[in-house]
Amino acid sequence: MSTxxxxxxxxxxxxxxxxEIEKALEVLSDxxxxxxxxxxxxxxxxxxxxxxSQTSLARNLEKTSGTIRRCLREIETAGICHAHYDxxxxxxxxxxxxxxxxxxxxxxxxxxxxxxxxxxxxxxxxGAREE
Numbered sequence: 093m094s095t096x097x098x099x100x101x102x103x104x105x106x107x108x109x110x111x112e113i114e115k116a117l118e119v120l121s122d123x124x125x126x127x128x129x130x131x132x133x134x135x136x137x138x139x140x141x142x143x144x145s146q147t148s149l150a151r152n153l154e155k156t157s158g159t160i161r162r163c164l165r166e167i168e169t170a171g172i173c174h175a176h177y178d179x180x181x182x183x184x185x186x187x188x189x190x191x192x193x194x195x196x197x198x199x200x201x202x203x204x205x206x207x208x209x210x211x212x213x214x215x216x217x218x219g220a221r222e223e
Contacts, residue, residue: 107133108195116193119170124163127153128172131187137196140189147182 109132116128130153135142150160164175164187172193177185191198 110195112193112195116170116172120172121163121166123155123159124166124170127155127160127163128167128193131173131189132194135187135189135194139198140191140194140196141186143184143186145182145184146177 113129113132117125120128127149130149131142134144146157146160146164149155150157153160155163164173164177167173167187168175171190173187173189175185175187177183
């Protein structure tokens, strides 16, 4: 058995598909799941946000704008993401994956964790300063 570490053939576009993807697979229709995976593959890793027009999503997935809107509503109703688009399908908008369905730590989570760690450190050291 080889002990050589696994190396990705193409690290660009890599996405950590784990329990979060499996949860989405269980609740979404095929079309909505395909859209969700596309969003995951193209969203910013540090935020879980994809900025793109509905028209571009439709073109990239070879679907109609109406189908994209329906799938976005389904994904939002399931609580998997939040989409914000103007009425025009040509206008840019964004889709943000809910942290429960995003396998990466986001910048907001890191900042929250840093603040919490700082707070705990201060509390622990408070008694030491009093002595």
